[in-house]
Amino acid sequence: MALYWCTECIPLAVTALLPVILYPMLGILEAGEVCVQYLKDSNMLFIGGLLVAIAVEQWRLHRRIAVLVLLIVGVKPSLLMIGFMSTTAFLSMWISNSAATAMMLPIASAVLQQLCETEANAEERKFSLAAAKNGQENQAFEMGDIEESKENELEAKESSIKIEVCDTSPDAKQRRLKMEQKYAHLKKGMSLSICYAASIGGTATLTGTTPNVILKGQIDELFPQNGGIINFASWFGFAFPNMVLTLALSWLWLQFMFLGFNLKKSFGCGTNKESDREAYQVIRNEYKKLGKMSFAEACVLVIFILLVLMWFTREPGFIPGWATVLFNKEKTYVTDGTVAIFMSSLFFCIPSNLPRCCGKSEDGTPAEAPSPLLKWDIVQEKMPWNIILLLGGGFALAHGSEKSGLSVWLGESLTPLQSIPPFAICILLCLVVAMFTECSSNVATTTLFLPVLASMAIAIKIHPLYVMIPCTIAASLAFMLPVATPPNAIAFSFANLKVMDMAKAGLVLNIVGVLIINLAINTWGVTMFQLNTFPTWADVNVTQTP
Template identity: 30%
Template sequence: MSEEQAVQPTYPRRAKIGLILGPSLFLLAYFLIPSSQLDHAPRFVLAITLLIATFWVTEAIPMAVTSLIPLVVIPLVGATDIDTIAASYSSPTIFMYGGGFVIAIALQKWNLHRRIALNIIDMIGTQSQRIVLGIIISTAFLSLFVSNAATALMMLPVALALISEVKEKEILTGKSLTHFSKSILLSVAYAATIGGLATLVAAVPNALFAEIARTQLDRTVAFYEWLLFAGPVALIMLVFLYFYLTKMKFKVDSTNQDQTIDFIKKDKKNLGKMSRDEIWVAIVFGITVFLWVFKTLVFPDHIADNMHDGAISVFGAISLFFIPSTKKGERLLEWRDLKELPWNVLILFGGGLALASSFGASGLNDWIGDTLQLLEAFTPFIIILLLVVIVLSITEILSNTAVANLVLPLCVGLGIAVGLDPLILMAAAALSAGSCYMLPVATPPNTAVFSAGVLDVADMAKAGVWLNIFSVIVITLAVYFWMPIVFGL
């Protein structure tokens, strides 16, 4: 293949379609909707949202760059003022997410994530089914506080090493080995996704939910509140995942399994005792999580109310730059370590919040509410169910961040239209946007494990469809019955 043939085009076919389709939808929406029905400001916000959504879906230009469009064009035409738009890119929730990313970088730098995972697996046991359980628990635990993509990348080498150990020692052979290998990899992908549902700092849709609730509904959603609500959802999903993979989909015949898997113990031994650096990272990590969860119990109300989860997250991140490490002349984190920080995700997050603030400030939410009043004919339960099914289906083929950015602001107007608390619909959309299991492109964890070359698309699709169906049931019931109790709605 020549060098010219190997070079990728500047604009692939999908991007070219987006470059044409996006502006076309913008023009159609702005000029075909009569001004008597929708004023200039909300009409422009609706039109630019269609353009941005098209660019996100087709990746006509990088998604983070697309996310900066609202900062330029919306204030320019007077749809919303610059202060409202610019504030979205520096919201407290973005700092919460960014601080969590920094702490995750420290966990990886000092190998603490691997020690946590190996200890959990070793504690649970090294029989094939117990290994799967250990992978699920350790992956889900890490993804409570680290992005699901980073968690999957952390755990993938552990999973591959386990598969290699079992294969080389012929602990399992034939169909049992194949089933074990696939269940291990799917456990990493799915547990990383499910664990991220439980906290505000692990998945963008959850954090977006909290920020839109704060800015659009004037309601503060604390870390512990979301954990109390979504934690049981994640736990039920993880239990189902374990039994589905080990007892139904990829059952392993371990009757002749008379050898132990010593890879875990060897790796633990190679890690040695916890270094001083690991201990300090663990202390900072522990204090940060403790404050996220228990700040209302530790501090008086007037202090706890002013202690945003974003400030706690940044406090943990800053602390890592103060503590000296065992490397001469260095601290636990140096600025150069932040080259691993996913700035694009933070900008993408800001773009979604900018659109959400524009929906409210321009009056577009009111128009959406009036337009969707036909849904009043349905019961709240059916509305929640339909929303979960639609969002979960869309997220299988589109970025969950992009879907959350588009759907969550719409939920405010939908709630107004049907007389249902928007917080309920937003929670349903956030959890659904974070639950996608069928395709390798659906989530970064799916993509990561698929790259190992062990799984077929059919394996992931067949296993994922049942998780999707179960997710629809669990999320709908949790949002309808459990959320009003936790949030006092």
């Protein structure tokens, strides 16, 4: 299965179904016991989260949030970059990373196009006034300037940033090409910042990206006595500060690569107030196109906010949650998956329009019932059913490894690692996972590594979460190659990037991301999850393993 997942010789979901065939035939598990692994509580959490994301996309609530944030941050290049990054990261916490990237890139392109045009027009007016004042005509270029102009023109042609000017003199053309080149370079940085922010933002919530859900499922499968140590609130408490820190340092690195550390240039970019107003108007026009918030949008927003609040307060950890108080203080009857399915089912019950009081339409005929916020046909089209099967295949693989004794054998073979400090093991494993995920999907990477990491942790008597959480987040640090993750591929094609552009920016971010993850797990992570001690629920699991 690992070989098939890495090479993708057959679809990933089909590979995930192999335990249904091979475990019974090899006498490892009965077919019924295998099939039960394919639809667990983690799958329900994933389905519920996706239904909310589909509803948000269906009624374009995510676009309204994005444009509203950009209206707040303004159009200065540095602020614009952090505005796009923070908005994309926030959206990818709740909707798919690909959808957040695909939505934000055209908005960024339109704003940069307007900035380029207004700055070019301002320069043209300045040079025209200077020429009129001095009574001089524009002079011809030297040969070296002509060669430089050809190089600039070639690079500018690769970008969609174009300037329309009336002046066709040689020096005006040279200025136009330099301006296009500058904004083509800026567009590359902006596109990379958006796709990277999508991957970083998805790590902040339990439903933000699939590896997080896989971790919860694997923990519950391998350590059934863990007491729900990983839930929405606990994950957010650890991962959100980690995400913010990673996002901030990513912004600084991309700022250095594409804008430099000239604060006047970065935060002002040499544009005048008129240029800023015209570019700002582009964003304002985008917001006006959305019109007033509809009844359906308002309903989706309310359900979304209630869902997040219920997730946070179900079992916050420091006080008894509402699920414990209302249902049972000893057993966990209600989980995050229960809440997700309950709230997402409301999309199929609540109408998308306010029904008329008398049941009559404007022409007096009986009014038809308004359509719900979500229709099942739309869900069938947008729901990634293959990922749900892939999740189940990972749980089946872990269950079979436990029952067959493979987990114990793997753990015993990794006992020599006891001589290495835990923090060094964690850094090394994160680097391996971060490099592996560049060539394989983060879902496959997490599914393959987590059971092995759990076995290793048990063997060398360290807290399983000490290595499993960092490696899960590291699986989302796919920054170097276009094929590593869908957001990278979208940005690569949209901005006409070169592989080397992405590799240079992504290599540093991979290293920075790994270091930040290890800083987080060794500081507030230790306090939150009590990582300094080997948990009793991991000991119980060992004794129950045949």
